[in-house]
Each structure stands twice: as structure tokens, then as C-alpha cells.
Amino acid sequence: MPLPFLTADRASDQAADDLPLPYVDRDRWRRPYRPGPWRVGTAALLLLFASYVLFAAVVIALAGTPSDAGTVFGVASAVIAVALRLLRMGVWVSARGLRRVGFLLTRTVRWQHIVSVRTVQQPVRWLGLPRTVQGQALVLVRQGGGPAPETVLTSHNADFLARPQAFDRAADTVEAWAAEFGRS
Structure with a gap:
């Protein structure tokens, strides 16, 4: 059974080279x-x-009894749902905006409401725990601002720990999406 949320989309070899973002269907998250x-x-x-x-x-x-089996089956279903939600967490982009999928909450910011997306050096949380280490973070600044920029990705989260090249590629890709769709 294919699980499309496990892999990043790869541009086909036949995509136009003149496009900054090599995706044909840009409305898909x-x-x-x-x-x-x-x-x-x-x-x-x-x-x-x-x-x-x-x-x-x-x-x-x-x-045993069917009610006990149903309870245990419900626990197994909850564990499966948690595992699938963990795999779905992260940053998603489309022509509509940037979507941050958390464990319980999903937030979408339209590109028109984003002033800038940039990579900065700052203390970041290690694997989402309270401990902070020096690392890189991809932050976005919204129109109307706020007290501080919002952190989108960090170099020490569950997706990029010990994978600095993957963080750099992901940050560059999100910045390219922001540059492409933020101006329209």
C-alpha cells in the first residue's frame, strides 16, 4: 500500500528546467x-x-469476552493513529501557503501573509525537548508582525538531527516556495 506522506515529491526528469519549482501540480500539498x-x-x-x-x-x-477484546483493539487503533500522525507531522507547502502540521494542531499561513522566510542561527530545541542547543532555524515573519518570528523548521528536530544537508535543502526549498508565491 503506497503511503505518499512518507516520501518527498521528486521532480520528474522531464520537468521544465526553467521553472524555479519543478512541480507541475503546485496546488497539491x-x-x-x-x-x-x-x-x-x-x-x-x-x-x-x-x-x-x-x-x-x-x-x-x-x-475472553468480546468487550475486553474490543477495548484492546481500540488501544491498538489509537497507537496506530498516533504512529501515522507522527509520520504526517512537519512542514508542507503548496501554492496556497505554508502548512505546519503538529501532533494535535495544524496551522496554515498564506504566502501573501508572509513577509519573509529565512534561515537564522539561534538556540533550538533538541528533538522538541526543553534542552536547547545552538543550531539553525527556518523562521517566518508574518505581516502585521508579532513579538518574534515563528520557527518553522530546526536543524535539531526529529527530521534533521545529524542531517545538516537535508536541513539546508529543505530550508532552501521552502525559501524558494516563499519567493515564488509570496510576490504574487
Whole structure:
């Protein structure tokens, strides 16, 4: 079963070279990078755990009561939903704007409301934990501003930890999308 949210879209070899963004369908939401090994590994461990819980649900259904089996099946379904949501988290772009998908909340900012998107050196959270380390962050500044720019990506999150080239490519791609669609 193909899972399109696991891979970043790759431009076909036949795409026009004169286009700054080599995607034909720019209205489709796409992640400009591949999920990192920390995110994929965590999701894989959760899915492995869910398989054991599903097996337990079958055993309980055969030997126990249907309500107990239903409860365990519900727990397995919740674990699977959490794993899939972890894989879906990240930054997505389209011609409509920039979308940040979090675990519980998704926010979309239209390109017209973004003043700038740039990479800066600053203290960033390591794997989303309270500990901060010096790293790079892709920040966006909205029209009307606010007290501080919003952090979109960091070089030490679950997608880019120990992968600085991947962070640079993703940041450059998001900046290219902002340059292309922010001016229209």
C-alpha cells in the first residue's frame, strides 16, 4: 500500500528546467523533505507495539469476552493513529501557503501573509525537548508582525538531527516556495 506522506515529491526528469519549482501540480500539498530517521524509527516502534496489541486482542477475543477484546483493539487503533500522525507531522507547502502540521494542531499561513522566510542561527530545541542547543532555524515573519518570528523548521528536530544537508535543502526549498508565491 503506497503511503505518499512518507516520501518527498521528486521532480520528474522531464520537468521544465526553467521553472524555479519543478512541480507541475503546485496546488497539491507536499512535504519538501523526507521524514527523518528519528520520526520514522519512533513510528516503526509504535507500529510494532500495535501489532503485539492486535495479536493480544485476537487472543482475548478467542479466550475472553468480546468487550475486553474490543477495548484492546481500540488501544491498538489509537497507537496506530498516533504512529501515522507522527509520520504526517512537519512542514508542507503548496501554492496556497505554508502548512505546519503538529501532533494535535495544524496551522496554515498564506504566502501573501508572509513577509519573509529565512534561515537564522539561534538556540533550538533538541528533538522538541526543553534542552536547547545552538543550531539553525527556518523562521517566518508574518505581516502585521508579532513579538518574534515563528520557527518553522530546526536543524535539531526529529527530521534533521545529524542531517545538516537535508536541513539546508529543505530550508532552501521552502525559501524558494516563499519567493515564488509570496510576490504574487
